[in-house]
Each structure stands twice: as C-alpha cells, then as structure tokens.
Amino acid sequence: MTKIAPSILSADFARLGEEIKDVEQGKADWIHVDVMDGKFVPNITIGPLIVKAIRPHTELPLDVHLMIEEPDRYIPAFAEAGADYISVHMEVCRHLHRTIHLIKESGVKAGVVLNPATSAETLEPILADLDYILLMTVNPGFGGQAFIPSVVDKIVTVNRMVKSRGLNGIEIQVDGGVDSKTAELCTAAGATNLVAGSAIFGKEDRGAAIAAIRHSAEKGVKSAL
Ligand SMILES: O=C(CO)[C@@H](O)[C@H](O)COP(=O)(O)O
Numbered sequence: 369m370t371k372i373a374p375s376i377l378s379a380d381f382a383r384l385g386e387e388i389k390d391v392e393q394g395k396a397d398w399i400h401v402d403v404m405d406g407k408f409v410p411n412i413t414i415g416p417l418i419v420k421a422i423r424p425h426t427e428l429p430l431d432v433h434l435m436i437e438e439p440d441r442y443i444p445a446f447a448e449a450g451a452d453y454i455s456v457h458m459e460v461c462r463h464l465h466r467t468i469h470l471i472k473e474s475g476v477k478a479g480v481v482l483n484p485a486t487s488a489e490t491l492e493p494i495l496a497d498l499d500y501i502l503l504m505t506v507n508p509g510f511g512g513q514a515f516i517p518s519v520v521d522k523i524v525t526v527n528r529m530v531k532s533r534g535l536n537g538i539e540i541q542v543d544g545g546v547d548s549k550t551a552e553l554c555t556a557a558g559a560t561n562l563v564a565g566s567a568i569f570g571k572e573d574r575g576a577a578i579a580a581i582r583h584s585a586e587k588g589v590k591s592a593l
C-alpha cells in the first residue's frame with residue numbers, strides 16, 4: 369500500500385508533539401521533516417534539536433529531508449537525534465557516494481532528492497546504493513505550492529529504471545503539491561510514498577485528509593496495473 373508522509377512544515381510549530389500524534393492516529397505511515405538552511409533554499413526551518421524533541425512523540429519513522437548545503441556536516445547529528453530516513457539533494461552533493469554511505473554508516477536509510485529540473489539519469493550511478501528516491505514536484509523551499517505536472521514523466525522514468533535493474537525495494541517518494549487530486553497521478557506513474565503538508569495539516573480532520581489522499585493514491589495504483 370502507498371505510504372503517506374505528512375510534512376510537519378505545515379503543522380502548528382507551537383504544538384508539534386500533538387500535531388504529530390494527530391496524524392499518527394489518522395494513520396500516517398511516516399513523519400516528513402523539512403530541514404532548510406536559507407542557502408540552498410530561501411527559507412530556514414529546523415535543526416537536529418527539534419528532531420530530538422519530537423522523537424519521543426511518535427513511533428512512526430522520522431523522514432528527514434535535508435534542503436541544505438554541505439549535508440555531511442550535519443548528517444551524524446540528525447542520525448543521533450533519531451532520524452530513521454535521511455535524504456540529500458543531488459544538486460548540493462559533490463561526493464554523493466560518500467554522502468550516501470555516511471548516512472548508512474550512521475544507521476539511517478538513505479535517499480537522494482531531485483529538484484524538478486534535475487534529470488532522472490543523474491541517479492543511474494548511485495541507484496543500487498539507495499533506499500529511496502525523492503522526486504520534487506515543486507521547487508523546494510515552501511509548503512503550499514502548486515504541483516508541477518511535468519515531473520510525472522520523470523516518476524515514470526525513475527520507476528522504469530528501478531524495475532529494469534530489479535531494485536524493487538527502492539521507494540519512490542514524491543513531495544510538493546500532493547493532495548487528493550494529484551496523488552492519483554503520482555501513484556499511476558509509479559510513486560510508492562507521498563509527502564503532503566498543506567493537504568493534511570491545513571485540514572481540520574487530519575484522518576479524513578489522509579484517507580482522501582490514500583483513496584486517490586489507490587485509484588492510481590489500480591490504473592497502473
Ligand atoms: O520539501 C518540501 C518543500 O520544500 C515539502 O515537504 C513541503 O512541505 C510540502 O508541502 P505541500 O506542498 O504538501 O504543502
């Protein structure tokens with residue numbers, strides 16, 4: 369079944385523990401944590417201290433999306449704070465193989481993120497080392513932006529690359545503008561894991577919001593069969 373990962377970027381930061389419990393009760397699968405440095409992206413969010421603070425509030429995996437330059441400097445601190453998954457952007461990694469293995473040596477599952485304008489082919493040399501791939505369907509930096517439909521073709525391409533290499537365990541995650549309409553497009557193209565911020569935390573009933581995204585996602589899965 370498609371995994372749904374609410375992004376806490378759209379949660380009430382003054383009540384993060386309760387917000388996370390709310391989506392956990394609403395049957396979320398992962399908790400997505402957006403880390404921004406004000407350099408790679410034009411926004412600043414949170415660091416390892418907040419990851420450590422939220423860790424005791426949930427049993428769900430914490431999925432840390434690093435939108436930062438020089439990620440190697442901070443990976444051990446995020447791992448120690450309780451991250452289960454860490455993804456780094458292709459666009460900032462000069463030594464991607466080293467960075468991916470630093471994440472794994474820290475006992476954390478490793479992913480690579482591609483911006484909308486970064487091509488699927490850049491993944492080819494590192495594919496077999498990855499636990500997951502994150503395809504951005506917005507330009508990173510903010511929640512609440514519109515889904516970029518041209519990325520759907522890239523989801524199809526990455527899904528084919530993964531399947532043709534027999535690497536079926538690699539998750540394909542999609543992030544940005546995912547809601548109860550766009551989820552279907554993502555899973556029909558091969559996505560297995562959907563991040564959604566405003567479409568979940570922007571709604572009063574988070575369980576209903578997650579269920580609506582899941583329903584759309586499952587329609588996409590069926591149409592892909
Ligand atoms: O990484 C990011 C934005 O850079 C995301 O995780 C957003 O937080 C998703 O928010 P919505 O587009 O779902 O509102």
Ligand SMILES: [Fe+2]
Nearest residue numbers: 402433543563
């Ligand atoms: Fe994200």
